[in-house]
Amino acid sequence: MTAETSMTASTSMGSTHPNRYQALWTLCQDSTKRLLKNPLTAVGLGVVIMLLLVALFAPWLATHDPLVQNLNNTLSAPSAAHWFGTDEFGRDIYSRLVHGARITLYIISLVTVIVGPIGLAIGAISGYFGGWVDTLFMRITDIFISFPSLVLALAFVAALGAGLEHAVIAIALTSWPPIARLARAETLQLRQADYIVAVQLQGASSARILCRHIVPMCLSSVIVRLTMNMASIILTAAGLGFLGLGAQPPLPEWGAMISTGRSYMLESWWLVAFPGGAILLVSLAFNLLGDGLRDLLDPRSE
Amino acid sequence: MTMIDIQSLDLSFGHGAQQAHILKSIQLAIDEGESFGLVGESGSGKTTILRCLAGQYNHWTGHISVNNQRLSHRLDRARCRLMQMVFQDPYGSLHPRHTIESILAEPLKIHGIDQRHERIGQLLSKVGLDDSFRYRFPHQLSGGQRQRVAIARALILEPRILLLDEPTSALDVSVQAEILNLLSELRQREGLTYLMVTHDLGVVAHLCDRIAVMQHGEILEVLGTDELLAGQAQHPYTQMLITHSRHKSEVPGQVTRV
Numbered sequence: 001m002t003a004e005t006s007m008t009a010s011t012s013m014g015s016t017h018p019n020r021y022q023a024l025w026t027l028c029q030d031s032t033k034r035l036l037k038n039p040l041t042a043v044g045l046g047v048v049i050m051l052l053l054v055a056l057f058a059p060w061l062a063t064h065d066p067l068v069q070n071l072n073n074t075l076s077a078p079s080a081a082h083w084f085g086t087d088e089f090g091r092d093i094y095s096r097l098v099h100g101a102r103i104t105l106y107i108i109s110l111v112t113v114i115v116g117p118i119g120l121a122i123g124a125i126s127g128y129f130g131g132w133v134d135t136l137f138m139r140i141t142d143i144f145i146s147f148p149s150l151v152l153a154l155a156f157v158a159a160l161g162a163g164l165e166h167a168v169i170a171i172a173l174t175s176w177p178p179i180a181r182l183a184r185a186e187t188l189q190l191r192q193a194d195y196i197v198a199v200q201l202q203g204a205s206s207a208r209i210l211c212r213h214i215v216p217m218c219l220s221s222v223i224v225r226l227t228m229n230m231a232s233i234i235l236t237a238a239g240l241g242f243l244g245l246g247a248q249p250p251l252p253e254w255g256a257m258i259s260t261g262r263s264y265m266l267e268s269w270w271l272v273a274f275p276g277g278a279i280l281l282v283s284l285a286f287n288l289l290g291d292g293l294r295d296l297l298d299p300r301s302e
Numbered sequence: 303m304t305m306i307d308i309q310s311l312d313l314s315f316g317h318g319a320q321q322a323h324i325l326k327s328i329q330l331a332i333d334e335g336e337s338f339g340l341v342g343e344s345g346s347g348k349t350t351i352l353r354c355l356a357g358q359y360n361h362w363t364g365h366i367s368v369n370n371q372r373l374s375h376r377l378d379r380a381r382c383r384l385m386q387m388v389f390q391d392p393y394g395s396l397h398p399r400h401t402i403e404s405i406l407a408e409p410l411k412i413h414g415i416d417q418r419h420e421r422i423g424q425l426l427s428k429v430g431l432d433d434s435f436r437y438r439f440p441h442q443l444s445g446g447q448r449q450r451v452a453i454a455r456a457l458i459l460e461p462r463i464l465l466l467d468e469p470t471s472a473l474d475v476s477v478q479a480e481i482l483n484l485l486s487e488l489r490q491r492e493g494l495t496y497l498m499v500t501h502d503l504g505v506v507a508h509l510c511d512r513i514a515v516m517q518h519g520e521i522l523e524v525l526g527t528d529e530l531l532a533g534q535a536q537h538p539y540t541q542m543l544i545t546h547s548r549h550k551s552e553v554p555g556q557v558t559r560v
Contacts, residue, residue: 023401023437194395198455201356202409203382212408216399 041292047285064092085270096252114172123183149174167246220297227290231283311364337496342516348499386456392448396440446477466498503547
C-alpha cells in the first residue's frame with residue numbers, strides 16, 4: 001500500500017471546485033436550499049424580505065402622505081380610499097404603516113450593527129483570555145444583564161431625552177450582554193479544540209486566532225441570536241414608542257401609533273389593530289427566520 | 303547528534319491538595335533522524351510530554367533543549383518552525399469552516415512566507431493528495447484524507463521534528479497502514495525526527511527505532527524496537543504490554559492494539 005492509492009480514490013469523492021469562490025458559491029446555494037426546505041422559515045424569510053421591499057419603496061407604495069392631516073376625514077373606517085382607515089387626524093393608516101416600516105428597519109439594523117460587534121468582541125475576548133480579563137468583562141455584563149431591559153432602556157431614554165436615536169442607543173445598551181455571553185460560551189468551547197491549538201502552535205498571534213479562527217465559528221450562533229433578538233428589539237422599540245419615549249410625533253412609528261390609537265380603540269379598532277398586526281407579523285417573522293437559521297447554522301447539527 | 307534532550311522535566315496541574323503531578327522528572331534523549339515512540343497506558347503522561355515540547359503547556363520545570371538550543375517557556379516563531387504537532391483526531395484538528403487551502407496557507411501567512419500557492423501544491427502531492435482537494439472543506443474529506451491534510455499542515459513550515467500524537471488511532475485499520483507508510487516515507491525523504499505517542503505496539507514495530515515505556519508519569523524503560531520484538535524487555539510492565547499485544551496479534555491483521 002502506498003500513498004498513490006488514495007490519489008485515485010480522491011477523485012471519485014464529491015464535486016471538485018476550480019477555485020475558492022466557486023466553493024463558496026456552491027456552499028451558499030446549498031444553504032439557501034436547506035433554509036427554504038422548512039416552510040415556516042420560508043414564510044419568515046418572505047415576510048422579512050417583504051418588510052425590506054416595503055421600506056425601500058415606501059414612497060411609491062404609500063397612497064397618501066403619512067404626515068398630511070385631513071381633519072374633515074378623521075377616524076374613518078377602512079375603505080377603498082383609505083385601505084386601513086384613517087386616524088384621529090385623518091392621516092392614512094396604510095401609508096403610515098408603510099413609512100413606519102422604514103423606522104422599524106432603521107431601529108433594527110442600527111441596534112444590530114451596534115450590538116453584534118460589541119457583544120462578539122467582548123464575549124470572544126473574555127472567553128479566549130480567561131483570568132482577570134474574563135472576570136472584568138463578565139462582571140460588567142452581569143451588571144447590564146441584571147436590569148430588566150425595558151427598565152434600563154427607560155432609564156437611559158429618560159436621561160438622554162426622548163427620540164429615535166436615543167431609543168436606539170438605549171436598546172443597544174440593553175441587548176449586547178446576551179450576545180457577549182453567547183460568544184464567550186462558544187469561545188470557551190473552541191479554545192480547547194485541536195484546530196485552535198494547532199494554529200497556536202504555528203505561532204499565530206492572539207488577535208489573529210480570535211479574528212480568523214474563533215470569531216467565524218461564533219458568528220453563526222451570534223447571527224441566529226441577533227435574528228431572534230430583532231423580534232425583541234421591535235417589541236422594545238414599540239414599547240418605548242408606546243410610552244412616548246421612542247419616535248416622537250408625527251413620525252409614524254408603529255408603537256407610537258398604537259399608543260395614540262389606544263384612546264379611540266373601542267370605536268375605531270383599525271387604529272390599533274393594523275399597527276399591532278404589523279408588529280406581530282414582523283417580530284414573528286424574525287423569530288421564524290431565526291429558528292430556521294439555527295437549524296442551518298448550528299455546527300452540531302452537521 | 304542529539305536532537306531533543308529532556309532532563310528532569312516536571313509538570314503538575316492544580317494547587318495544594320488537588321495538585322496532580324503529571325510528569326515526574328522525565329529524562330529523554332532523542333537523536334536526529336530518529337523515530338522515537340512513547341508507549342504506555344492512558345493517563346501515563348505521553349501526550350503531555352508532546353504538548354510541553356510543542357509549547358501548549360508552559361509551566362513545566364526542568365531542562366529541555368532542542369537542536370542544541372535551550373527551550374524557553376514561551377512559544378516563539380523559531381520553535382514553531384522547528385517542531386510541529388500532528389493531532390490524534392483528524393475530525394477535530396482541522397478548522398471546519400476553512401478550506402484545505404486556507405488551512406495550509408495559514409502557517410505560511412503567519413510566518414510571512416511567499417509562494418504559497420506553489421508550496422501548498424507541492425505539499426499536497428507529497429502527502430498523496432491531488433490539487434482537487436485544495437478548495438474543499440474538511441467535512442468533504444474522509445478520515446484518512448483529513449489526517450493527510452493535518453500532516454501537510456504540520457510539514458508546511460518545513461520543521462525538522464514532528465510530534466505525533468497517536469496519528470492513526472482514530473482511523474480505520476486499512477487507512478492506519480496508509481498513514482504509517484506515508485509517515486515513514488516522509489521521514490526518509492525529509493530526514494525528519496519523530497517523537498510519537500502511541501499505545502499500539504504494532505505502530506511501534508512499524509515506525510519506531512526506540513521506545514520509552516511510561517506509567518504514572520514516569521519513564522520505566524527505554525529500549526530499542528529490536529529488543530522489544532525479541533522479548534528482551536526488562537521491566538515487568540513492559541513485558542505485560544508485550545504479552546497482551548502478542549495475545550491480540552493472533553487475530554489476523556497487521557496492526558494490533560494493547
